[in-house]
Amino acid sequence: MKKLLTVYYFELGNYFKSKTYVLSTLLICVLAIVGISIPSILSAVSGGDSSDEKDSVIAETIAICDPEGIVSDDLILSFGKADIQRMDSEQQIRDAVVSEEVEAGFVIRSTTEFDYFVFNQSAFSDTAESFRNLMSTAAKMKYCEDNDLNYEDMAKMDQESIVCHEQILGKDSESNYWYSYVLVILVFMIIVMYGMMIATSVANEKSNRTVEILVTSTTSSSLLFGKVFAGATAIIFQIGLIFSSILGAYQFNKDSMGGVLDMLLDIPVEVLVTFIVFGFGGFLFYAFLYGALGAMVSKIEDLNKSAGTAQMVVMIVYFLVLFQMQEPDGIVIKILSYLPISSYSAMFIRIAMGKVSMWETVISAVILYGSVVGMGFVAAKIFRNSTLRYGNPISLLHAIKGLRSTENNF
Numbered sequence: 031m032k033k034l035l036t037v038y039y040f041e042l043g044n045y046f047k048s049k050t051y052v053l054s055t056l057l058i059c060v061l062a063i064v065g066i067s068i069p070s071i072l073s074a075v076s077g078g079d080s081s082d083e084k085d086s087v088i089a090e091t092i093a094i095c096d097p098e099g100i101v102s103d104d105l106i107l108s109f110g111k112a113d114i115q116r117m118d119s120e121q122q123i124r125d126a127v128v129s130e131e132v133e134a135g136f137v138i139r140s141t142t143e144f145d146y147f148v149f150n151q152s153a154f155s156d157t158a159e160s161f162r163n164l165m166s167t168a169a170k171m172k173y174c175e176d177n178d179l180n181y182e183d184m185a186k187m188d189q190e191s192i193v194c195h196e197q198i199l200g201k202d203s204e205s206n207y208w209y210s211y212v213l214v215i216l217v218f219m220i221i222v223m224y225g226m227m228i229a230t231s232v233a234n235e236k237s238n239r240t241v242e243i244l245v246t247s248t249t250s251s252s253l254l255f256g257k258v259f260a261g262a263t264a265i266i267f268q269i270g271l272i273f274s275s276i277l278g279a280y281q282f283n284k285d286s287m288g289g290v291l292d293m294l295l296d297i298p299v300e301v302l303v304t305f306i307v308f309g310f311g312g313f314l315f316y317a318f319l320y321g322a323l324g325a326m327v328s329k330i331e332d333l334n335k336s337a338g339t340a341q342m343v344v345m346i347v348y349f350l351v352l353f354q355m356q357e358p359d360g361i362v363i364k365i366l367s368y369l370p371i372s373s374y375s376a377m378f379i380r381i382a383m384g385k386v387s388m389w390e391t392v393i394s395a396v397i398l399y400g401s402v403v404g405m406g407f408v409a410a411k412i413f414r415n416s417t418l419r420y421g422n423p424i425s426l427l428h429a430i431k432g433l434r435s436t437e438n439n440f
Contacts, residue, residue, distance in 0.1 A: 037256025038263075041231070045264040055268050059275040066279040093117050093126045093135040100138050101168045123147055136161055141169035209297050210355065210382045214375050217309045218348045220269070221316045221374075224261050225344075226337065228317050229324030231257060232413070233333045251410035254325075258317040258406070265313065304378040304391070311398040312374020315405050316340060322409035347372040351379060358384030368394050370401035 045051050091113045094101065103114055115132060117123055123135035127147045134157050135147035144165055146158045174181040232254075297305075323336045351372065354363040358380050366376035367390070377394045380386045 033252040034256050037252050038260050041257050041260035042263055055271060058272050062276045063279040067283050070283045091132045093123050093132040095120060095123050096138040100141055105168060141172050206382045210379055213305050214351055217375055220265055221313055221344055224265055225316050225320035228257055228261050229320040229333060229337050232321050232324030233327050233330050254321050254410050254413045258321060261317055301378060301382045304381045307395060308374045308377050311402055314402045315370055318405045318409040322412040325413040343371055351375045355379060368397060370398050373398050
């Protein structure tokens, strides 16, 4: 245990001394705080009046040819501020638009038909849609006038909102979908990034022969376990600091953002705890695998080829889980939630969006952490057998077969 702690503290110190690790953590935290604070900053700069100003719905300068007098100026102005120019013919409208005398032109054919003219159409222009809504209102007013009906009463009935008191007795999969999606991506990135860092560290020590000195003062299992546990601690610190920055900045600026990130950050405690338990177990499982793969190469250039096995498994699991999020109670994701290679993301998806019994969660967690222990000792054996083996990289299958002929000395 003392040797393991020595390796652990040494490797953890390397993380905290790494400029890349420190700067990336601080940079992400600063960017998250600044990004979330932008609405508040803009509001403060504009004096807080920007939200009270209603932008014009229809273009500021428009030309209208309305032979039948279907649309009144008052109706147009009720939809937004506009400088209205009445014209007698379609050709006048075309000339005014081409000369850029007006921003847009409309020729009204009937209560249900109009032509829209614009010189250069903006990619985000909604002028035509706004005028279509205006024409719809004009058509209703015309109908009420012709049939001696009160338009205001009809409009009031039309705008009457229907109140639905939704009572979800189980899981709200729709609102839980987005933060579940983000967490799947997050755990995938953590495994790939930190797994490769551990594999690279192991491969570097073997490539420069440092490992030959290390194994004389400690055991191979202490070396590997120390690296993995140090990587796990570095993850917890980094992710915890980043999430604290995001949550703190969001709580401070929540009012100015109108709760827009609630669907991503309003995560139930049950789901968050499950994510931490299974995500941590999944990382340890793959971290030991990456460590073993890093030990099977003699040159750092061969690492990507050796680590391809783990990368492929992680990618397959990632896409399978994402594709099955629409069916959280389906047979495929149920199977994935019990396999140690995939339960780290599949089980918390089921808990967040589906129906899961406590005994299923416990069994899955036991299988996962039992597999972590097993993978840890298998990886340590492979690490020991590969320490002084140089030359071409060996395959994972060949390394596992070689364990049968070695002594179990740790």
